[in-house]
Amino acid sequence: xxxxxxxxxxxxxxxxxxxxxxxxxxxxxxxxxxxxxxxxxxxxxxxxxxxxxxxxxxxxxxxxxxxxxxxxxxxxxxxxxxxxxxxxxxxxxxxxxxxxxxxxxxxxxxxxxxxxxxxxxxxxxxxxxxxxxxxxxxxxxxxxxxxxxxxxxxxxxxxxxxxxxxxxxxxxxxxxxxxxxxxxxxx
Numbered sequence: 001x002x003x004x005x006x007x008x009x010x011x012x013x014x015x016x017x018x019x020x021x022x023x024x025x026x027x028x029x030x031x032x033x034x035x036x037x038x039x040x041x042x043x044x045x046x047x048x049x050x051x052x053x054x055x056x057x058x059x060x061x062x063x064x065x066x067x068x069x070x071x072x073x074x075x076x077x078x079x080x081x082x083x084x085x086x087x088x089x090x091x092x093x094x095x096x097x098x099x100x101x102x103x104x105x106x107x108x109x110x111x112x113x114x115x116x117x118x119x120x121x122x123x124x125x126x127x128x129x130x131x132x133x134x135x136x137x138x139x140x141x142x143x144x145x146x147x148x149x150x151x152x153x154x155x156x157x158x159x160x161x162x163x164x165x166x167x168x169x170x171x172x173x174x175x176x177x178x179x180x181x182x183x184x185x186x187x
Contacts, residue, residue, distance in 0.1 A: 009060065009061055009064055012051060012053060012057070012061050013061050013065050013069065015046070015051050016042075016046075016058075016061060016069075016070065016079075017069050017070075017079060017082070019042075019045075019046075020035070020037070020042075020070065020077070020078060020079040021079045021082045021083045021084065021085070022083070022084045022085060023085075024037065024085065026049070027045040027046060027048065027049045028045050028048070028049075029041055029042060029045045031078070031085065031087060033086075033087065033088055034078070034087060034088055034089060034090055035078040035079065035083065035087035035088075035089060036073070036076040036077065036078045037076065037077060037078065038075055038076055039055060039058065039072070039075050039076060039077050040075065042058075042077060043055065043058060058077070059072065062077070067166065068080060068165075068166035068167070069082070069166065071165050071166075080164045080165045080166040080168070081123070081124065081126070081164040081166070081168050081170060082122055082123075082126070083122065083123050084121040084122050084123075087123075089123075089164070091162035091163070091164065091170070092162070093160040093161060093162060094161060094162060094163050095155065095161070096127075096151045096155075096161040096163070096169055097129060097151065098150075098151060098152050099148050099149065099150065099151060100127040100128065100129060100148075100149045100151055100161075100169050101127060101128045101129070101130065101131045101133070101134035101146055101147065101148055101149065101182070102117055102125070102126070102127050102128070102134055102137075102146070102147045102149060102174070102179075103128065103133070103134035103135050103136065103137035103138030103139070103144055103145070103146055103147075104137075104138050104141065104144070104145055104147065105138060105141035105142030105143060105144065105145070106142060106143040106144070106145050106184070107142055107143070108141070108145075109145060109181070112147070112176065112179065113176045113179070114176065115176070116173055116174050116175045116176045116178075116179070117147075117149075117173065117174040117179070118173055119172060119173065123170075124162065124170035124171060124172060125170065125171050125172070125173065125174055126168050126169070126170060127149060127168070127169035127170070127171065128168070128169065129167065129169065131146045131148075131182060131183060134146045134147075135183060135185070139185075143185060144183075144185045145181055145183065145184050145185070146181070146182050146183035146184075147179045147180065147181055147182065148179070148180045148181075148182045149174055149178055149179060150178045150179075150180070151178075153177075153178050154171070154174070154175075154178050159171060159172070159173075160172070
């Protein structure tokens, strides 16, 4: 039975997300071109850099992560999306629902309505299928705002969407003309 307490699960999950999405080199691992690393290699590297966990504890982190950030496939693991390092997750374009949602902080609205939603250092812009999930995302960064994305209009312009294994919708860029504020919460 895993011995990590809830707070350690969160801390370990954040550490794993950091190395599997952004800085595998920080613990001396190398991801395959499609983002995978051996579980034993990850556990050894984490231990060498101060995060000692067992295979069972790693499985608990993966299973209990409410955002389903990771996927285990036999003896290998990867992050589902959110990478800033070069990986090809092999996602095929899919047709999204007519509307998707993006949660952000109120202070970002001016730049969003000037430039649109941009991926920044990540591979894609992340979207939710429902406004409630988007509000949780937006709340992490300040007074939250939920934007609706007119995916039908984007598809008409030949812009592509993908869906990661954990249900997060992804696209390269969302022009401001396809965005509408649907919820604005003042904190």
